[in-house]
Amino acid sequence: MRLKVNGEDREFNGKTVLELLQELEIIPERVAVEVNLKVIKRADFENHPLNDGDSVEIVYFVGGGAA
Amino acid sequence: MEDKLIIKGIEFRSRLWIGTGKYKDFEETARVIEASGADVVTVAVRRVNITDRKSENLLDYIDPKKYKILPNTAGCYTVEDALRYSRLARESGVSDMIKLEVIGDEKTLFPDVIGLLKATEILAKEGFIVFPYTNDDPVMAKRLEDAGAAAVMPLGAPIGSGLGIRNPYNIKIILEAAKVPVIVDAGVGTASDAAVAMELGCDAVLMNTAVAAAKDPIAMANAMRHAVIAGRLAYKAGRMPKKLYATASSPIEGML
Numbered sequence: 612m613r614l615k616v617n618g619e620d621r622e623f624n625g626k627t628v629l630e631l632l633q634e635l636e637i638i639p640e641r642v643a644v645e646v647n648l649k650v651i652k653r654a655d656f657e658n659h660p661l662n663d664g665d666s667v668e669i670v671y672f673v674g675g676g677a678a
Numbered sequence: 679m680e681d682k683l684i685i686k687g688i689e690f691r692s693r694l695w696i697g698t699g700k701y702k703d704f705e706e707t708a709r710v711i712e713a714s715g716a717d718v719v720t721v722a723v724r725r726v727n728i729t730d731r732k733s734e735n736l737l738d739y740i741d742p743k744k745y746k747i748l749p750n751t752a753g754c755y756t757v758e759d760a761l762r763y764s765r766l767a768r769e770s771g772v773s774d775m776i777k778l779e780v781i782g783d784e785k786t787l788f789p790d791v792i793g794l795l796k797a798t799e800i801l802a803k804e805g806f807i808v809f810p811y812t813n814d815d816p817v818m819a820k821r822l823e824d825a826g827a828a829a830v831m832p833l834g835a836p837i838g839s840g841l842g843i844r845n846p847y848n849i850k851i852i853l854e855a856a857k858v859p860v861i862v863d864a865g866v867g868t869a870s871d872a873a874v875a876m877e878l879g880c881d882a883v884l885m886n887t888a889v890a891a892a893k894d895p896i897a898m899a900n901a902m903r904h905a906v907i908a909g910r911l912a913y914k915a916g917r918m919p920k921k922l923y924a925t926a927s928s929p930i931e932g933m934l
């Protein structure tokens with residue numbers, strides 16, 4: 612299936628959010644994930660299905676003060 | 679006597695809050711935080727770079743068990759974006775606290791207070807502990823408090839400007855009316871600015887650039903730690919009244 616991940620087109624053959632993170636070698640505990648503008652709870656990463664055309668955002672904390 | 683800052687039942691070890699932007703590397707960030715004595719550190723929420731991922735993570739250097747992580751909505755110009763970043767930040771699992779920014783203008787980075795008020799209201803209802811970054815406007819501070827803000831964070835001067843506390847009288851009026859803590863956010867340039875904010879009676883000061891852009895950030899973090907403590911102590915001590923003319927402090931009696 613085709614996904615948009617952090618703004619980039621990506622081919623993905625897995626099924627769930629967790630599988631996508633594993634493919635990207637991202638530690639699930641370190642990130643927050645949004646699928647089609649909906650925040651996914653970490654406990655649901657394992658079961659949340661991804662579908663063709665989904666837009667996924669994976670974010671984490673970086674250094675920042677204001678603005 | 680104990681003089682602890684407590685907000686929504688959370689006890690804070692230090693009245694100096696530190697931003698983690700603009701440092702050379704994570705190691706310097708960690709050393710600055712250590713030197714500052716801060717227990718609140720602000721962070722930003724950003725996309726993970728999925729094509730060129732660095733293995734290092736800020737939270738490898740700042741232990742969320744040791745420090746209170748305060749995510750911000752920096753870079754958000756709309757209510758929708760601010761809500762989105764806040765909800766993602768909370769789901770990251772480190773905190774229900776959010777330093778809420780809804781920026782209204784690129785050049786000044788002044789807040790869009792109308793959007794800020796809306797976002798504060800919504801997030802407070804969702805159970806967030808909301809710290810809105812606002813103007814030094816006493817009326818808006820009150821409105822934010824009424825909307826459920828855990829504290830108000832008026833700017834001393836524009837973000838990253840280092841101009842100091844430009845309107846201490848407004849900060850004073852905000853303090854007089856506020857039932858929630860007042861934390862100066864933005865504008866501090868050097869130690870005396872931080873001391874001024876604390877002497878006015880502010881509950882804490884948040885800063886980033888003043889430390890990060892100093893020639894020696896670690897030394898400046900240490901200076902800020904002392905300035906905030908000194909300012910707070912002076913506020914609690916109660917300063918002498920200002921007078922136009924001199925008053926000798928040595929006795930006249932016994933003079934030759």
